[in-house]
Amino acid sequence: MADKKHSHEDCKKNILAVHDAMDVLNGKWTISIIAVLCFHQQRRFSDILADVKGISNRMLSKELKEMEMHKLVKRTVQDTQPITVLYELTEYGRKLQSVINNLSDWGHEHRKKVMGK
Amino acid sequence: MADKKHSHEDCKKNILAVHDAMDVLNGKWTISIIAVLCFHQQRRFSDILADVKGISNRMLSKELKEMEMHKLVKRTVQDTQPITVLYELTEYGRKLQSVINNLSDWGHEHRKKVMGK
DNA sequence: CGGCATCCTTCTGGATACTG
DNA sequence: CAGTATCCAGAAGGATGCCG
Numbered sequence: 555m556a557d558k559k560h561s562h563e564d565c566k567k568n569i570l571a572v573h574d575a576m577d578v579l580n581g582k583w584t585i586s587i588i589a590v591l592c593f594h595q596q597r598r599f600s601d602i603l604a605d606v607k608g609i610s611n612r613m614l615s616k617e618l619k620e621m622e623m624h625k626l627v628k629r630t631v632q633d634t635q636p637i638t639v640l641y642e643l644t645e646y647g648r649k650l651q652s653v654i655n656n657l658s659d660w661g662h663e664h665r666k667k668v669m670g671k
Numbered sequence: 672m673a674d675k676k677h678s679h680e681d682c683k684k685n686i687l688a689v690h691d692a693m694d695v696l697n698g699k700w701t702i703s704i705i706a707v708l709c710f711h712q713q714r715r716f717s718d719i720l721a722d723v724k725g726i727s728n729r730m731l732s733k734e735l736k737e738m739e740m741h742k743l744v745k746r747t748v749q750d751t752q753p754i755t756v757l758y759e760l761t762e763y764g765r766k767l768q769s770v771i772n773n774l775s776d777w778g779h780e781h782r783k784k785v786m787g788k
Numbered sequence: 789c790g791g792c793a794t795c796c797t798t799c800t801g802g803a804t805a806c807t808g
Numbered sequence: 809c810a811g812t813a814t815c816c817a818g819a820a821g822g823a824t825g826c827c828g
Binding site: 649654 | 689697723781
């Protein structure tokens with residue numbers, strides 16, 4: 555990454571790549587959910603529901619299903635009584651870790667900036 | 672960043688930080704626009720319009736205005752004939768560079784994965 | 789607990805036309 | 809060129825209730 559070139563072609567390719575990434579990550583809550591799973595490895599539906607402030611169960615359900623289709627998360631059902639469902643990032647999804655870390659850092663700074671005013 | 676702790680508290684804070692970041696970046700096209708400006712430094716309205724595939728001038732206008740409010744981009748008018756308007760990232764916005772780079776890398780891989788199938 | 793189905797409102801965003 | 813205004817369809821998304 556450090557040796558990234560910046561020819562005309564590369565610009566286009568990189569912009570396209572970001573666009574592709576956003577195609578998958580564009581859900582209103584997708585990135586927040588990934589963040590939760592980055593910081594928790596395994597997490598139950600109801601816990602994620604609590605972690606992601608503002609999301610409704612309907613939306614969480616839909617997003618998780620979509621993310622599962624995109625192979626970003628893995629869903630595991632444990633037949634306890636009552637049922638328990640665990641979500642975790644796939645290896646593929648885990649590759650977004652550095653994106654999340656950077657966003658987190660930026661978010662901290664952003665918060666300071668906004669609150670400071 | 673490498674020495675990030677992972678206590679319960681830190682988890683919450685990090686998730687919150689990501690959430691804060693997404694509050695500002697949640698526009699459907701925001702990140703793509705930032706990507707364009709990462710790879711081009713200065714860019715005219717009509718060029719961004721062409722770079723970000725699928726966006727309409729109405730949406731680009733709205734997004735840029737919002738991003739300007741959030742101090743992510745700077746708008747400069749040159750009174751040529753006809754008018755020319757240049758957009759560029761602020762120093763603050765430029766701090767998202769590493770996020771964009773990571774997304775770009777991930778996007779490349781993602782594309783391979785999707786196309787490969 | 790972990791969802792899905794339904795209803796209904798709000799918002800998003802495209803198409804088109806117009807302005808300085 | 810760089811937008812703005814209007815109109816309108818369709819998607820997003822909340823509230824609620826039901827089910828295994």
